[in-house]
């Protein structure tokens with residue numbers, strides 16, 4: 001009874017309030033500074049990463065008690081007078097930032113790099129990519145750590161008594177000094193701490209629930225209480241949601257019979273494409289690319305590649321693994337930097353300015369990518385894992401092109417219908433088959449109304465029975481006049497759909513021409529050998 005009296009006394013409750021205020025302000029500022037430090041540590045700039053490393057090393061390596069005393073003594077000497085409360089807030093924030101920097105960095109590193117590459121290909125800048133794509137995914141790993149940090153800090157505020165902050169433990173000690181009733185008073189204080197930390201645990205579950213993409217998309221999720229008690233993070237997918245229905249493939253093929261919406265969009269965009277008689281739509285001149293490898297000679301990947309693509313043309317690039325096909329595609333939309341030569345799309349370099357003979361990357365690279373309107377589809381789909389099919393498609397129109405959310409959703413729905421996936425708008429990528437994911441990825445690229453589509457081995461990661469549904473969508477795009485460059489091993493597709501086939505080997509174009517020439521009567525021994533090998537499989 002006495003415990004309850006102490007626990008509800010204004011004196012102790014007020015002490016708890018002070019502890020909560022210090023924790024709240026210090027945690028928020030510590031996390032903001034921690035994010036900045038984490039980004040600095042991950043930057044390529046050695047000064048930024050060195051400064052961040054040094055800060056983390058010092059702050060993690062010294063006791064917080066000493067840090068508090070230092071701030072309490074040092075700041076007044078520099079003419080900065082702070083109350084004990086603000087001394088504690090600053091001390092805890094600076095200390096937390098060092099720990100937060102490391103767990104935030106861990107969270108950011110846990111997000112697959114391809115997610116950022118896909119965002120860049122859609123024209124998103126670094127800030128939008130961090131805010132919309134990387135941080136929300138990293139947050140799943142970071143949230144439990146934030147909760148841990150908050151609980152430790154709340155309990156650790158008792159250390160602030162060293163700089164005369166009159167918080168909960170300090171107040172409990174003051175009462176004990178007058179009545180010597182250790183047991184009752186300290187149990188009352190402990191109860192108050194326990195209540196506050198329990199609330200933080202519930203807050204953590206609430207946030208986890210909000211940011212968990214699976215729980216967000218399920219119609220029924222377990223209660224907060226059962227998740228707290230059982231520790232269950234994510235329910236198993238419901239039977240009907242877990243795997244694509246067998247009928248889906250058939251449904252997709254039916255839809256692919258015409259792909260009316262896809263064709264309408266592609267032919268609409270094709271009209272936009274500017275090309276003059278002396279300037280093909282894509283021009284690659286003497287393109288060179290090499291990668292610097294630590295302790296080794298630079299690896300020459302592309303060596304003086306010359307290549308053109310005309311408006312409405314479908315070019316298939318074939319070649320052995322490692323011949324530089326994907327690198328060439330990534331250079332075209334400036335996901336990689338050129339080492340020599342130039343690439344022009346619609347007569348303009350994407351994200352470069354010419355200085356003398358050199359092509360120098362400009363600062364506003366993301367804007368240049370967005371303006372060039374080049375859609376890209378990757379071998380591993382690279383849909384944003386935390387977003388539904390619809391959200392994946394609507395993201396770039398809203399974030400990059402400033403479209404309203406409702407218009408973007410409407411376009412996304414039409415595109416999903418167009419690729420035969422209207423029923424799957426609210427499904428996360430993990431609930432879609434590979435073929436479905438790739439069709440969503442094509443729809444995502446089309447949502448920005450691209451004038452040029454780059455496909456990087458779009459069917460290589462698919463089971464054979466799912467290849468057809470993706471090729472059917474691509475075929476419709478080609479028929480509607482979309483300009484396309486397709487890196488592929490699908491000889492049949494190249495023969496039937498491509499206007500021209502380019503064969504690459506060891507970083508150079510060995511042979512190019514109409515499919516009937518390159519595929520049926522290859523002149524070069526290397527092309528003949530490659531085709532024999534592919535056909536044998």
Ligand SMILES: Nc1ncnc2c1ncn2[C@@H]1O[C@H](COP(=O)(O)OP(=O)(O)OP(=O)(O)O)[C@@H](O)[C@H]1O
Pocket residue numbers: 291299301319320321322323324325326327328
């Ligand atoms: N970021 C990188 N750093 C270092 N080397 C790289 C990098 N990207 C590609 N390479 C190397 O460049 C060469 C060409 O790679 P690229 O992916 O363009 O080949 P590819 O013809 O598309 O092969 P695949 O069909 O296997 O995808 C390979 O030897 C690869 O290891």
